[in-house]
Amino acid sequence: MRIRTEITSDYITEEDHRVAKVANALAHPLRVALVRYLAEKNGGRGTDNITCNKDLVEMFDYSQSTMSQHVKILKECGLFVTETKDKFTFYYLDKDLLKLFKNSLNL
Amino acid sequence: MRIRTEITSDYITEEDHRVAKVANALAHPLRVALVRYLAEKNGGRGTDNITCNKDLVEMFDYSQSTMSQHVKILKECGLFVTETKDKFTFYYLDKDLLKLFKNSLNL
């Protein structure tokens, strides 16, 4: 997502930018699948959530570095939140942000 | 949005691809603003909808070719539908598709 650094039109609001940022994070099928997968797993924190480990890599058939990179994009927009325990980093879906995003599209 | 041509993981569904495609169209603030603007204007077809004319160009402060290109992306994913009358091409928002997109995110 590349945005002009100059004056962006007055008709483009801050909210438009926020919406675009989340949309951008969902603009790749792997990331959509990750969000969906996490939403299913993610009844409550600390239970059975995903990590970026070998299993996940094999499951999605992307390299570990690629997976990590996609997760990073989801983290940067706020959809994914992480919590590290021992060796593992667990990812949680911020359902409230997702809800906010959907509500922004109630046009 | 660049996707591997090879086997995409079984965990990435066709729906994930569809969601990503719409999300991709919304992954730029100008396009979000266009959708929002059209949704406001767009009570019913044939009334007061936008065209890609000079006014719109001035309003959003992007060049005509750039505007046209962004509109094209919105058309390609199906969010915008066009209807040409005389010199003018009017754009309509496919609210059903937008609704479908939002429902796909009810995780």
Place this chain on the structure above:
DNA sequence: TTTATATATTGTATATTTGCGATATACATT
């Protein structure tokens, strides 16, 4: 302390996106 595992980062090649001027096309008006 060596070794293995989990995750993140860096470097790199390639593809795609973005923005715009220039040009093309199509219809309207003069």
Place this chain on the structure above:
DNA sequence: AATGTATATCGCAAATATACAATATATAAA
């Protein structure tokens, strides 16, 4: 027919995205 207006497309340069191997880092297990 010539001119003007609305849109679309092309070609270019710069920015960004994608995928992955290699490497770094941190912790666990042996």
